[in-house]
Amino acid sequence: MPQYNPPLRDMQFVLHELFDVVSEFKDIPEFAEVDADTINAVLEEGGKFASQVVFPLNITGDAEGCALDKTTHEVTPPKGFKEAYAQYVEGGWPALSCDPEFGGQGLPHTINQSFYEMLNSANQAWTMYPGLSHGAYEALHAHGTDEQKKTYLPKLVSGEWTGTMCLTEPHCGTDLGLLRTKAEPQADGTYKITGQKIFISAGEHNMVENIVHLVLARLPDAPVGSKGISLFVVPKFKVNADGSLGERNPIYCGGLEHKMGIHANATCQMILDGAVGTLVGQPNKGLQAMFVMMNAARLGVGMQSLGLTEVAYQNAVAYAKDRLQMRALSGPKAPEKAADPIIVHPDVRKMLLTARAYAEGARALATYTVIQLDKELKHPDPEVRAEAADEVALLTPIIKAFITDNGWIATSHCMQVYGGHGFIHEWGMEQYVRDARINMIYEGTNTVQSLDLLGRKVLADNGKKLKKLGKKIAEFVEDQGVYEEMQEFVNPLADLGDKVTKLTMEVGMKAMGNADEVGAAAVDYLRVVGHLTFAYMFARMAKIALAKKDSGDPFYTAKLATARFYFAKLLPETASLIRTCRAGLAPLTAMDEALF
Template sequence: MALSYIPPIRDMQFVLHEMYGAVDALAQLPPYAELDRDTFNAVLEEAGKFAAEVVAPTNAVGDLQGCTLDVASHSVKTPDGFKEAYRQYIEAGWPALAADPAYGGQGLPFVLNQSCYEMLNSANQAWTMYPGLSHGAYEALHAHGSDALKQRYLPKLTSGEWTGTMCLTEPHCGTDLGLLRTKAEPQADGSYRITGNKIFISAGEHDLAENIVHLVLARLPDAPAGSKGISLFVVSKFRLNDDGSLGERNPVFCTGLEHKMGIHGNATAQLAFDGAIGHLVGEPHRGLAAMFVMMNGARLGVGNQSLGLTEIAFQNALAYAKERLQMRSLSGPKAPEQPADPIIVHPDVRHQLLAAKAWAEGGRMLGSYCGLLLDQARSHPDEAARVAAAAQLALLTPVVKAFLTDNGLAATIGCQQVFGGHGYIHETGMEQLVRDARINLIYEGTNAVQALDLLGRKVMGDQGKALTQFGKTIAGWAADYAREPKMAEFLLPLQDLGERLTELTQAIAAKAQRNPEEIGVAAVDYLRVVGHLSFGWLWARAAQVAQAAIAAGSTDPFYSAKLETARFYFARLLPEVETAFRRLQANSASLMKTSHALA
């Protein structure tokens, strides 16, 4: 019994068209003024077919085979089928979907690209990380590269002929990049020789493409200590000739592959830079700011990875629960013609399934909302609108990364539980989803780091302005439906949560003035509360759209299902905030004054 996958096109269309009016919203942005719904839907349909028919069949074999390093040549072979799937990917033009037409791209919006990537992540996260990281390298060079670097690298990254990586982590430092030691020595011709070691480099070496473009953080000889002394360099696997063709091998080699819990099909490489020729991207000592273009996009992408895994886990657990017979319903037989009832009649099974469904559909709403914000922040003709969209996106980016990945792991474990013992063995594919999902809580800064970013930088750092504006956005929407009796079950708890979050934020700020540790103590629970505020608002919006459709005469069970899932979320998932509030009220001494307990 292998995993099956049906692209959730109908739900994507509900979110993008019925909830957000994405095509009309994008029409206000000059690059997308001509985009129509038919084009939008056609891209989703074709991406779904590609994910399900071409990429999904590589998932199980990729997990089983993993990647293989030839130590003598420093070359890596990817699992069977990966290279052929990637060849079809670039031949179909998928890498160019949201890239700049100036470099061969199709110029479609980020939010549409993210929807396509969700389906690829469901099909095979390990495979999807190869083109996903390439798009991140493209974004960093597009934002900060010189014209000469853009002309040399972006067309090939856009076409997918070359792939990209981000090289940050070193053996002695992860998130604290101020500790990195990789050196960059200036050369007479304006290039630099990069020397150092990087670890945990996803897609760092492979056989899918003819060249790999590494974005590398390193220090110049005159660099100040700490994060203010980091510069960004582009280092090609092969040096480029004057005409742009590939020349001699650059001395950057894969010295090892990590033996990982999951995502076996992606080559997580140890890379040694032994005087490799590179070129400066952006300004000296400003590399971290330039790399954050890639890192912030990657945070949205990692949330999207867990969304994809949540969706496929739910689909397979639901199908299994409808077929697997086990015991009788507590209220009497539901399938009297069978020797036992299907397990979907049992309360805990239903809870696991509905939780996964609510996390997946809520994650799709939040991810798509942030995708639209990114498109608006880049392309809105009004500067004030661009600034407002960017501020809200910055606030929500750590929420997308941490909340969706926390929920994704919980959902894949819950769906594995639905399978019982069959979920623990390899053949069903469910245990792979759990293993693959686990890394997403660690990638791009652990979820605790995301929580610190949210509370310390995004909320306290601007005195709560962005959070207040987000609250006003929610309150303004809620006011439009306050007189609708059927919306009370959603709006009242949402309003209550918003008011309590405001009080909580003020209380944490007051405590943090006396003891800065309070930020760290509160951060993880605080992010969960903000995540639920976001999901609560979006599930209320989904419920409103569904109710309106039903009131207009629709008999499509899709809308009834949406309402039922919204009610489940408000009744059984949202109450998690009560535990978070209780913990946030506790004295920090119970955590920080524990020298004997942790001796």
């Protein structure tokens, strides 16, 4: 059976030593009283909930899956899920980073994200039930009417109700301009919504008394394409004026998707048969409101793969230390045993260190990004908010795509460490691989994230956002470049920064002649920039570890070794990626379609 220990020590290192979040929060009045003891206490208790309550349900939930009653259209999650959710609500966890006006605890998103990393390590499928509620909360908080906020936000904040987002339809995934769901205005100001949605995570379940669906649909006079989409809030049960629940709304689960992974989450085909909803935001401006939820979800998906990377690494390490197989090529390392533990073999170490480096790099980058998100949302200085917003916009597609790609690599490596046992269900590793694979697909495939990064976030503003990040990196390089012991980190970081600048200009020039050059370069380009951000994080972490290398604390020794491994074994991937970027469109279009 697998195991999970919350990585509190590394979380504390990232939060307090790497980013000094308490000082960052001092400049935000709402968070000025948040101190290190509070942060640590919240995460310690959150870790206990994740590891002791949710984690034991992961492997059994995967085996059991969800059950749909086709006569009532109700979905029953695996055993123990509903009870664990009740404990989650009782502990006040849904309210952690929500607005106190609606019953929230008002803590920074940064703390909530660290908590969610642990939940995703413990049980990604379970975590998806409450996970999208935060996105629904954010969308309604930003764009809902006062009445909608009064009706829905307190229940979403308390966790008494959960939320979903209903975007995808059978004929359209990312291309939402093709959606056909219709919204007919009614005399009382509501709308009757008719259509079909698919792939709706946690679309139906019995863990709460009501589910708040945010649904994209078209008004009768809507223009074609994405400019004609409106957003509606459609509850499973209608809500009376006094807040009590009324009759069942005709939005129901018509079928459960039979999936490769996340079996314990109800991924639903949702039928809307004249379901009553109310408009969120302005008519035909639904994507603007929904993007609040989608961006939150994209950061959340990055957290899912970070969580899976961490738990897969922990279990692979434990197995590699225990499993005896062959002797080290340089001679026996455990002569008293029949064979050496496989952790002595170089390639096993490479796989383990790859997973470790991708987990630690992701944790640093994700934490950095959500600190900027807290600034964007709450900082009193509008210039600081604007700068933070630019950085969050630039880094969000990297969080989603780079971390999930790495999660697939890491979980696959960790399964490989187990050999044949990795392919067997009860060891738990093959589930992490299956669960990790969806994270590269949903909330916008990683190709879409790459197009977003290169096309919208870099080329669209002539590299303004990227240059600001590049300036931070250059200042760090200049500041640290005078120290001999930092050369192994800052030199490759500076070199990659220069190469990214040149590569961006080259792709931009090609794109001026043929926009398809963006599509040809985007995926490799995102991975190059992803490595740039990780290299920046690891160089900063190495600086701290070097300063404390003689402290006697093995944590810093391990951190330094991981940073050195990253720079020596993983960062060089950028050389081949830059070459494939530069190969451009021609090799992709040379073959006639008929020959495929």
